[in-house]
Structure formats: structure tokens, C-alpha cells
């Protein structure tokens with residue numbers, strides 16, 4: 001059983017091909033990562049499996065359902081999505097606890113919803129879980145970037161999703177805030193081993209040491225997919241990012257290094 005699967009998916013928008021012939025699947029209960037440079041189509045892939053885009057050809061499956069054959073808003077209740085660059089969040093005047101509550105409904109507002117007392121209680125627990133209980137009454141838009149991310153993680157977790165999609169959850173965070181975010185995700189996975197987690201990132205060092213499958217994308221599409229040890233070679237990662245790089249692994253964590261000698265080549269000198 002796969003938590004998500006793409007079968008030869010292509011997507012064209014306004015005559016432009018954004019994704020071409022993409023196939024990938026994530027086994028249920030695994031930790032997966034999508035690694036690739038800016039603009040390679042990572043977020044588009046997330047939108048394809050959450051029903052915000054529909055394939056021009058091929059098939060996209062999420063939690064065993066083929067997108068396009070089931071009501072997408074119902075499916076989204078089983079998906080926790082952390083998408084910090086969704087501008088809509090920052091425009092909201094709502095308070096932190098209300099923001100988290102919207103996660104029960106798979107939308108961005110409570111205008112048409114009637115949360116139950118049990119849901120409100122669960123909100124407090126979710127905020128506790130990510131260490132944000134003290135900010136429950138604050139307006140969301142007044143939070144720092146790191147605080148916002150943890151609140152968005154609480155929002156994604158509130159409905160006890162089967163699938164957690166993290167689209168660049170640590171972008172713009174300092175070292176401690178980033179590591180706290182990664183540690184929170186690890187603790188969550190330890191508590192709920194059945195949860196499938198897909199991390200989308202530009203940064204190799206953010207991959208969990210326990211990552212089961214990785215999709216490495218480059219500017220022209222998929223470079224490789226499979227077990228991280230096989231996929232994440234210096235040559236392949238360098239090709240994906242169009243930058244010569246040394247990939248290393250210590251205590252399970254990945255790291256990469258670019259020699260200063262490479263810089264002039266990047267400038268086309």
C-alpha cells in the first residue's frame with residue numbers, strides 16, 4: 001500500500017509543461033524526502049497529490065484514492081500539510097488557536113465551521129506538543145517565523161492525519177529553530193509509527209537519518225529515486241543542483257560541501 005503515488009504524471013499549465021512523465025511512490029508508514037533545487041517542481045508535486053492541480057496525463061493517487069475520483073476536501077482531512085509559503089496564512093487576522101483549529105476542516109478559515117468542544121481541547125494539546133501553548137491567544141500574523149512554523153505543524157497534526165506533507169518547513173529558520181522543527185517531527189514519528197511523512201526541501205542536511213525513500217529532482221526532472229544511500233551520491237546531487245558538491249554522511253546525518261574553487265565556474269568565468 002502506498003500513501004501517495006504518481007504514475008507517469010505530466011502537468012501543463014497555460015501551454016507550459018511543468019511536470020513531465022513523473023512516477024514515484026511512497027510506501028505507507030515511511031519517511032520520504034523530495035530533494036531538489038528551486039523551480040524543479042517539488043511544490044507542484046505536492047499540489048498534484050493534494051488535488052490543487054490535476055494531471056494533464058497520467059494518474060495521481062493519495063491514501064489509496066485516485067485524485068479526480070473522490071471528493072478532494074474529504075481526502076484532505078486525512079492529510080496534514082505544512083506549506084509556509086501559502087501567503088493566505090499571513091493575511092489572516094485569526095488567532096493562533098483558531099489557526100490550528102482550521103486544520104480539522106482542511107481549509108483556512110472557521111467562517112463556515114462549528115468546532116466542537118473536543119476539537120478545541122485537542123487544539124490546546126496540539127499547541128502543547130509543539131511548545132506553543134503560551135501563544136494560543138496571539139494573532140497568528142504577529143508571531144516570529146519560527147513560531148509560525150510550529151503553529152503550522154500543530155495545525156497539520158490536529159486532525160491526526162495519515163499523511164504529513166512538509167513543504168520546506170524550515171525555510172528561513174535559524175539553526176536551533178530548524179533543529180527543533182526536525183526533532184519535533186522525529187518525536188511525532190516515534191509516537192505514531194504508522195504516519196507517513198514526506199519532507200520537501202532544498203537542503204540535504206534536513207533529511208532524517210531514518211529516511212526510507214528519496215526523490216532527487218533536477219531542473220529537467222527526476223535524477224533518481226530510491227533508498228537515500230543509493231540515490232544521494234556526490235555526482236547525482238551535484239547534477240540535480242547543477243553545482244559540484246561533496247556529499248558526506250556522519251552519524252546518519254547528511255552534509256554537503258562546495259569548494260571555493262567551484263565559485264568561478266558558477267559565475268560562468
Ligand SMILES: Nc1ncnc2c1ncn2[C@@H]1O[C@H](COP(=O)(O)OP(=O)(O)OP(=O)(O)O)[C@@H](O)[C@H]1O
Nearest residue numbers: 013014016018036037038039040041042043044045
Ligand atoms: N501556475 C503556474 N503557471 C506557470 N508556471 C508554473 C505554475 N506553477 C509553477 N510553475 C512553474 O513550474 C516550475 C516548478 O515550480 P514549483 O513551485 O513546483 O518548484 P519548486 O521546486 O517547488 O521550487 P522552489 O524550491 O523554488 O519552491 C517553476 O518553473 C514555476 O515557475
